[in-house]
Amino acid sequence: MEEQQRSKRRRVYSVEPNALACANFSQKYISYLLPALLNVTSIGSSGRNKDNKIKKTIRFQVDMALVLSTGEFRWSHALRRKLEQGMDPRKIHNTAAFEPITISTFNVEMLGQFLACPGIPRPVDHVKTQMNLKPNSKLNEAGRLRAIGRRQGDQRKEIRREEEIDDHIKILRMLLPGGNEMGLSELLSEVESYVVCLQLQVKILRSLVGPH
Amino acid sequence: MEKEGFFTTTPALNWQAGETRLPPPPEMTSVPAADCFLNLNWDQTIEQSTHFDSALSSLVSSPSSNPHTAAANDSVVIRELIGRLGSICSSGEISPTSRYHGANTSCYSTPLNSPPKLNLSMMEGRGGLPVSGNMAMPTAQLSPFAADPGFAERAARSCFGGRSYGGLTGQFGPSETGKLSRVSSSQSLMGGGSQMDISENGKEIAMQERAQLEMGMRSKLGGRMSGSSILDNGEFGSGQEESSASDRIAAGGEASLRGNSENNARKRKAPPKGKGKEAPLPSSGTNPPKMAEEEDSSPKRSKPAETNGSDKDTAVKPKAEQNGSAISSGDAGQKQGKENNVKAPEPPKDYIHVRARRGQATDSHSLAERVRREKISERMKLLQDLVPGCNKVTGKAVMLDEIINYVQSLQRQVEFLSMKLATVNPRLDFNMENLLPKDMHQASGPMPPPPLYPLDATSTAFSYAHQPQGTSLQSVVTNGLENQCSLDPLDTSLHRSLSMQPPPLDGFGDATSQLGTFWEDDLQSVVQMGFGQGQENAFSSQGFHGN
Numbered sequence: 001m002e003e004q005q006r007s008k009r010r011r012v013y014s015v016e017p018n019a020l021a022c023a024n025f026s027q028k029y030i031s032y033l034l035p036a037l038l039n040v041t042s043i044g045s046s047g048r049n050k051d052n053k054i055k056k057t058i059r060f061q062v063d064m065a066l067v068l069s070t071g072e073f074r075w076s077h078a079l080r081r082k083l084e085q086g087m088d089p090r091k092i093h094n095t096a097a098f099e100p101i102t103i104s105t106f107n108v109e110m111l112g113q114f115l116a117c118p119g120i121p122r123p124v125d126h127v128k129t130q131m132n133l134k135p136n137s138k139l140n141e142a143g144r145l146r147a148i149g150r151r152q153g154d155q156r157k158e159i160r161r162e163e164e165i166d167d168h169i170k171i172l173r174m175l176l177p178g179g180n181e182m183g184l185s186e187l188l189s190e191v192e193s194y195v196v197c198l199q200l201q202v203k204i205l206r207s208l209v210g211p212h
Numbered sequence: 213m214e215k216e217g218f219f220t221t222t223p224a225l226n227w228q229a230g231e232t233r234l235p236p237p238p239e240m241t242s243v244p245a246a247d248c249f250l251n252l253n254w255d256q257t258i259e260q261s262t263h264f265d266s267a268l269s270s271l272v273s274s275p276s277s278n279p280h281t282a283a284a285n286d287s288v289v290i291r292e293l294i295g296r297l298g299s300i301c302s303s304g305e306i307s308p309t310s311r312y313h314g315a316n317t318s319c320y321s322t323p324l325n326s327p328p329k330l331n332l333s334m335m336e337g338r339g340g341l342p343v344s345g346n347m348a349m350p351t352a353q354l355s356p357f358a359a360d361p362g363f364a365e366r367a368a369r370s371c372f373g374g375r376s377y378g379g380l381t382g383q384f385g386p387s388e389t390g391k392l393s394r395v396s397s398s399q400s401l402m403g404g405g406s407q408m409d410i411s412e413n414g415k416e417i418a419m420q421e422r423a424q425l426e427m428g429m430r431s432k433l434g435g436r437m438s439g440s441s442i443l444d445n446g447e448f449g450s451g452q453e454e455s456s457a458s459d460r461i462a463a464g465g466e467a468s469l470r471g472n473s474e475n476n477a478r479k480r481k482a483p484p485k486g487k488g489k490e491a492p493l494p495s496s497g498t499n500p501p502k503m504a505e506e507e508d509s510s511p512k513r514s515k516p517a518e519t520n521g522s523d524k525d526t527a528v529k530p531k532a533e534q535n536g537s538a539i540s541s542g543d544a545g546q547k548q549g550k551e552n553n554v555k556a557p558e559p560p561k562d563y564i565h566v567r568a569r570r571g572q573a574t575d576s577h578s579l580a581e582r583v584r585r586e587k588i589s590e591r592m593k594l595l596q597d598l599v600p601g602c603n604k605v606t607g608k609a610v611m612l613d614e615i616i617n618y619v620q621s622l623q624r625q626v627e628f629l630s631m632k633l634a635t636v637n638p639r640l641d642f643n644m645e646n647l648l649p650k651d652m653h654q655a656s657g658p659m660p661p662p663p664l665y666p667l668d669a670t671s672t673a674f675s676y677a678h679q680p681q682g683t684s685l686q687s688v689v690t691n692g693l694e695n696q697c698s699l700d701p702l703d704t705s706l707h708r709s710l711s712m713q714p715p716p717l718d719g720f721g722d723a724t725s726q727l728g729t730f731w732e733d734d735l736q737s738v739v740q741m742g743f744g745q746g747q748e749n750a751f752s753s754q755g756f757h758g759n
Binding site: 037051054055058059062161164165168169171172175176184185188189191192194195196198199201202205206208209210 | 584587588591592594595598599608609612613615616618619620622623625626627629630631632633634636
């Protein structure tokens with residue numbers, strides 16, 4: 001009883017409001033994810049594809065927990081829509097464009113290498129080939145960004161940079177769930193929140209998985 | 213006169229009598245405090261004067277025994293002044309001399325203070341003062357004492373319970389009228405701007421207004437404006453601040469109280485803060501900006517910074533302190549001088565206004581474009597802070613590249629970890645499901661369970677896992693957090709608390725619930741400390757709203 005009272009009296013304080021928001025998110029995330037995980041394990045699907053099914057379910061739960069922990073972002077809504085449509089998780093996150101991670105080759109060291117190794121072709125290039133990007137377009141968002149950065153400069157350089165920036169923006173749109181429907185400024189702000197949520201999610205998942 | 217009649221009576225009695233009557237007058241005289249101060253109105257004085265006032269003035273005057281006629285005249289004026297003092301209760305101006313005196317100190321260090329033999333600390337002590345002791349002093353000394361600027365002030369302060377009256381701002385020399393007017397102006401100012409940082413203003417005004425007193429009594433507004441303008445130009449030397457100060461001054465001139473409070477608020481925090489906020493652009497330079505624009509600026513200052521409405525109609529006042537912004541760095545040199553106000557003077561409240569910079573097109577399209585660009589650059593800066601390793605990188609393309617890489621890596625990590633979780637998960641003891649409360653099964657899947665409940669479930673999950681595997685899960689959590697979080701000394705206590713878990717439970721009664729709540733607390737603290745760190749810069753403008 002005392003414990004309960006104590007727990008009720010105790011609050012999560014934070015001097016930094018952003019830290020409080022992150023703490024809220026983390027709490028919610030865990031609270032959604034853990035019961036779901038336990039349910040998954042308790043279901044104990046039989047037969048083949050058990051692993052795959054479990055993995056898919058878990059992946060689904062992971063994403064869903066992310067969605068449920070954050071209600072106010074556009075990418076959150078977009079991700080929810082995708083989840084509810086029953087899309088393949090790979091499609092949701094465009095992982096098909098990137099190096100596929102197979103289970104057999106799956107361990108931490110490899111992942112570390114994979115992430116850090118510069119030799120691996122960058123997913124950006126894959127995505128670029130997919131996208132069929134047009135190099136020249138007058139009214140592009142890169143134009144705005146270019147205007148921010150430089151006033152004078154080589155025309156060719158500028159154009160090339162412009163295109164580059166434009167490509168990047170397109171890739172970013174693909175990465176972010178629901179990024180295709182947003183304007184540039186909105187996109188950037190959503191990316192910001194998405195990055196933070198991803199960071200928190202990674203932290204939580206790491207702690208759940210354990211030290212290996 | 214009655215005052216002299218008072219003087220003939222016992223001084224101690226006078227003081228006592230005066231003291232008792234003091235409390236009521238403040239209420240009644242506070243109203244006319246701000247006005248009519250300039251107006252040497254004897255009738256008013258007599259009406260409002262309390263016994264204390266009269267006693268005081270009579271003390272001061274001591275006309276009969278005073279050989280100095282000039283002093284007598286001065287004392288008459290001083291008496292008047294004291295009457296004023298008595299009537300002024302609400303103002304809190306602190307003059308330079310009163311700064312010495314501060315809170316009832318007895319540091320009488322002004323030059324005119326040197327003569328007084330009157331120990332005014334006694335006065336300041338209490339209202340009912342044993343000034344009788346001081347009354348014994350020779351009356352000849354009263355004349356310099358009469359001219360003591362601090363005397364009346366201290367007297368007033370003592371009588372009115374320690375409120376600081378900077379009313380007599382020090383040097384009551386021969387030019388009493390001049391000083392009176394000065395006092396009056398400062399008084400009026402104080403009365404008008406009661407919210408201000410008074411000592412600051414008092415000091416400024418004392419310094420600045422000397423020169424202006426001989427110009428006669430201006431309006432309160434005018435006096436304050438000039439005083440604060442001089443002050444501002446003196447204090448803020450940088451171009452930006454100066455222009456912004458003049459900006460503020462004119463704005464302050466428009467709305468007296470509001471401008472004043474804002475003016476002072478600005479002074480306190482020198483650079484306006486807030487990434488998301490948009491402050492008025494100090495592009496006005498040193499020219500006194502147009503009044504219409506200033507009217508715009510002052511209401512705009514406190515407004516939220518989101519545009520509303522069409523791009524062409526709205527305009528934004530970019531921050532002056534956007535240091536990192538390429539635009540501001542590029543245009544810093546162009547900010548002074550001419551400005552163009554795009555909007556009409558009376559815009560609706562949703563609109564945010566820009567000013568076209570010098571040498572730039574004032575086309576609404578280009579302005580809107582510039583607004584967008586600045587917003588975007590602002591967001592890019594935020595992202596730069598967020599993504600690790602982006603600080604050294606300059607240039608939009610490279611930064612975007614980094615951001616993309618980072619997002620991709622995060623997504624890949626999530627995927628990897630979820631797969632790992634799938635392999636780890638089955639290892640959890642399946643006894644758990646029997647032990648969990650039955651409601652849990654209803655709350656499965658994507659449905660969000662009720663807010664309080666999941667924490668219990670979580671905590672019980674942890675606790676149950678704790679049982680069969682010993683401390684493995686607990687240590688998992690601990691270590692996991694430990695590895696991931698950049699820790700500060702708080703963590704050691706956290707670890708200690710986590711490691712001091714109760715031993716595995718035998719029964720599943722109250723003990724489990726206790727453990728569950730205990731875990732809940734720790735989980736909360738863990739979550740807060742572990743995941744909350746290092747996220748200060750996460751959302752500065754956007755930010756989560758409380759989930």
